[in-house]
Amino acid sequence: MLSRFKWMALAAAALWSAQAVADITVYSGQHKSGSEAVAQAFTKATGIKTTLRQGSSEQMAGQLVEEGERTPADVFWAEQITPMLSLSEIGLLAKLPSDVISATSGAGYESVPLAENGDWVATSGRARVVVYNPDLISKDELADSVLDYAKPEWEGKVGYVPTSGAFLEQVIGIAKLEGEDAALAWLEGLKKYQKSYAKNAVAMTAVERGAVPLALINNYYWYNMAREAGSLDNVKSRLDYIGHQDPGAMMTYAAIAVLEHSGNKDEAMQFVEFVVSQEGQQVFADLRAEYPLRSDVSSSFELYPYAKIEPPTISITTFDDKENALHLLEKAGLK
Numbered sequence: 001m002l003s004r005f006k007w008m009a010l011a012a013a014a015l016w017s018a019q020a021v022a023d024i025t026v027y028s029g030q031h032k033s034g035s036e037a038v039a040q041a042f043t044k045a046t047g048i049k050t051t052l053r054q055g056s057s058e059q060m061a062g063q064l065v066e067e068g069e070r071t072p073a074d075v076f077w078a079e080q081i082t083p084m085l086s087l088s089e090i091g092l093l094a095k096l097p098s099d100v101i102s103a104t105s106g107a108g109y110e111s112v113p114l115a116e117n118g119d120w121v122a123t124s125g126r127a128r129v130v131v132y133n134p135d136l137i138s139k140d141e142l143a144d145s146v147l148d149y150a151k152p153e154w155e156g157k158v159g160y161v162p163t164s165g166a167f168l169e170q171v172i173g174i175a176k177l178e179g180e181d182a183a184l185a186w187l188e189g190l191k192k193y194q195k196s197y198a199k200n201a202v203a204m205t206a207v208e209r210g211a212v213p214l215a216l217i218n219n220y221y222w223y224n225m226a227r228e229a230g231s232l233d234n235v236k237s238r239l240d241y242i243g244h245q246d247p248g249a250m251m252t253y254a255a256i257a258v259l260e261h262s263g264n265k266d267e268a269m270q271f272v273e274f275v276v277s278q279e280g281q282q283v284f285a286d287l288r289a290e291y292p293l294r295s296d297v298s299s300s301f302e303l304y305p306y307a308k309i310e311p312p313t314i315s316i317t318t319f320d321d322k323e324n325a326l327h328l329l330e331k332a333g334l335k
């Protein structure tokens with residue numbers, strides 16, 4: 001409630017002092033439709049104009065490192081947490097107020113990861129899922145663990161996307177839960193027996209048209225496809241949520257941060273605050289089938305209940321985790 005009044009008050013103030021605030025530049029690895037809608041709502045609420053620069057999260061993180069203190073960026077919004085880690089490690093992210101940090105880890109969302117250095121905050125959750133084509137494989141035949149899909153008995157049946165940021169986080173998850181040897185064996189098995197795709201959407205479409213029985217993707221791609229198709233009856237494929245704390249039931253999270261070298265930190269902080277507010281989360285949840293991370297916001301998609309996902313507990317909060325996983329990908333010949 002409080003936040004709703006606050007944004008209304010800000011909107012009123014913006015009408016009176018439109019000139020007093022600076023514009024901000026947001027580097028965004030988030031899917032464009034979501035970041036654009038939130039940025040527009042933010043401008044409407046505050047009068048602060050935003051320039052969005054879209055790109056892959058890891059590429060933009062690399063660009064931010066290169067630009068250092070000369071960066072034109074005020075805010076970085078990434079599809080995953082991992083791109084934040086190298087920036088945090090070298091001090092490129094500004095500390096966030098504690099109420100902003102805790103906005104998306106309240107009741108029901110206690111498992112949402114928190115920044116070790118207090119310099120980024122999660123903005124939405126995504127579930128790792130298996131999308132499968134019931135014409136080619138039945139739900140009963142699916143594996144109980146994502147680790148099985150790298151075994152020879154599954155040869156040729158599984159699509160995966162090694163360049164996806166969520167895949168990298170899944171590798172970190174497997175390494176943490178099962179050990180680095182298990183993670184390497186999983187990657188080597190996928191490489192040897194399974195079909196690699198360039199993008200999640202491409203892998204999903206391959207399943208949808210029956211080119212491969214199943215693929216490892218993020219939940220939201222499928223819900224967005226179903227919405228575009230108009231009805232679930234128009235979609236052939238279905239999702240399998242592995243559950244029981246298997247690494248295949250992993251949640252990954254998008255995250256946002258203010259750049260330490262931003263020249264417009266006040267406005268940048270307001271943007272981040274808006275993204276994790278009830279209003280900002282609702283705008284995003286109306287458009288994208290990712291999980292909002294507040295109990296006062298609900299998705300406009302009929303998402304599989306967040307409380308039923310049973311993800312494993314993994315804390316991906318250190319730079320070393322990411323480096324180790326990248327090293328494993330390289331070793332397996334996937335990078």
Ligand SMILES: [Fe+2]
Binds near residue numbers: 031079200218
């Ligand atoms: Fe994505």
